[in-house]
Amino acid sequence: MSETFEVIEICAGAGGQAYGLEKAGFTHRLAVELDHNACTTLRANLPEEVVAEGDVADPEVWNPADHGPDNDLGNRELDLLAGGVPCPPFTIAGKQLGANDERDLFAWAVEQVAVVRPRAVMLENVRGLSMPRFAGYRQHVLDRLTSFGYVAEWRLLHAAGFGVPQLRPRFVLVALQAEYADYFEWPEESEHETTVAEAISDLLGKHGWKDLEDWKKKANKIAPTIVGGSKKHGGADLGPTRAKRAWAELGVDALGLANDAPMPDDKFEGKPGPKLTNEMVARIQGWFGEFSDWTFTGRKTSNYRQIGNAFPPPMAYAVGQAIMRALKKESVASNRQVDQEHDPVYRILRDAKDFLSADQLVQQAELPLGIPELEKRISMLRHDFHVVTKKRDNTIVYKLGEFKAFIGQEDHSRHDVFLKNRAKIS
Structure with a gap:
């Protein structure tokens, strides 16, 4: 295997994941991002030629087939396909439209695995994707990756477990070709938490603010999740009402950002206290210590959105290191048990050759709460899949129809909605 390990990163944002993966030993073949301001930041930190700006699903921006095993460009086998595809389709604070959201690119990204055939895959998103509402969606993703010959697993990771002074859970999908799967071990989270005071007190006190010591007593814990907002919703403040209350307990005014530390x-x-600067927010997002050497470009609000929407570099580094070790086969094969079951109702319907009754589904899926549980699961499935029902012998029977998500279809409604809302998407 070559000593160079290449990654293509989609929906790269301003580079939180990129920075962590580079630190873990990966070199970017491409970093694809829609937002112009984030691309400017990427170009300031990565070789300019590897940054591709535009809709990641547009083959004129990048063509996945150019990086697959049968490409005509001389590209060797890709080591890692990674990305932080848009979060709004799954966020708990949103409508959780999932496959019906024009910003949903998770299913599309999974389909590209069959085209590119990387050795490993790493995709991250918000905690909302781990909720029961998306059990069928997750099962579809796992089943597709299994059909491509990969061993895939989801894991909920917490930023605070990787030295990031913030309550920021991220739901991460890692998939590896079978040859490497037994060598992968999820990184362990540390029980020690870095506090806000430890992370930024030197910045807050750089002008000799006299109340710093009193402030440090309030800020001796981790922060709530930073919310970067978007072009459509949210400005340069630190989150919704509940988050602002949590910031107030830390002695921070979350209604906007400061240009400098207190005098x-x-x-x-x-x-409740002073406002934070972007430099302080970046530290709370994980840009500190060995991850300090990263330049953000643009104006204050743009900087904040870039920082606030990023995957914390220490988290990306930890997962990237674990993938790197697996690709190098450095650890003894663990024969770990991988949880591939998220929604038995989906799997049974997927494999059924005919309609199934409610009683058949309850029995085959072994649902302990019977029909009420089945009805709830069917209701959740309908958000992301067409579920066909009809009456047969005075009994309702079910059959799984098409997945609603965009996976590259030329006639999918995503195209028109995306173009209509292009200026608002970030």
């Missing part, structure tokens, strides 16, 4: 005699009457 020595600054008081914040009627406020």
Whole structure:
């Protein structure tokens, strides 16, 4: 195997995942991103020629087939396909439209695995994707990857477990070709948490703010999840109402950002404390210590969105290291048990050659709560799949129809909706 390990990263944002993967030893063949401001930041940190700007699903921006095993460009086998595909389709704070959201690219990304055939895959998203609402969606993803010859597994990881002073759970999918799968071990999360005070007190006190020591006592814990917002919703503040209350308990005014740290005699009457600068927010997102050497470009609000929407570099580094070890086969094969079961109702319907009754589904899926549980699962499946029902002998019977998600179809509604909302998507 070559000593160079190449990654193509889709929906790369401003480079949180890119930075972590580069630190783990991967070299970018491509980093594809839609947002112009984020691309400018990527070009300031990566070789300019590897940054591709535009819709990741547009073959004129990049063509997955150019990087597959039968490509005509002389590209060797890709080591890793990675990305942080858009979160809004799955976020708990949103409508959780999943496959019906024009921003959903998770299913599309999974289909590209069959085209590119990388040794490994790493895709991350928000915790909402781990909820029961998306059990069928997750099962579809696992089943597709299995059919491509990969061993895939989801894992909920927490930023605080990797030294990031923030409550930021991320749902990560890792898939490897069978040859490497037994060598993969998920990185372990540390029980030690870096606090906000530890991360940014030197920045907050750089002008000699006299109330710093009192502030540090309030900020001796981790922060709530930073919310970067989007062109459509959210500005340069630190999150919704509940998050602002949590920031207030830390002695931070979350209603906007500051241009500089407090001066020595600054008081914040009627406020919980000072506002943070982008430099402080970047540290809370994981850009500190060995991950400090990264340049953000653009204006303040754009910088904040880039930072706030990023995958924390230390998390990307930890998962990237684990994948690298597997690709190098450095550890003894673990024969680990991989959980491939997320929704038995989906799997039974998928494999059925004919309609199935409710009683048949309950029995085959071994649902402990019977019909009520089945009805709930069918209701959730309908969000992302067409589920056909009809009456047979006075009994309702079910059959699984098409997946609603965009996976590259030329006639999918995603195209028109995407073009209509292009200026608002980030």
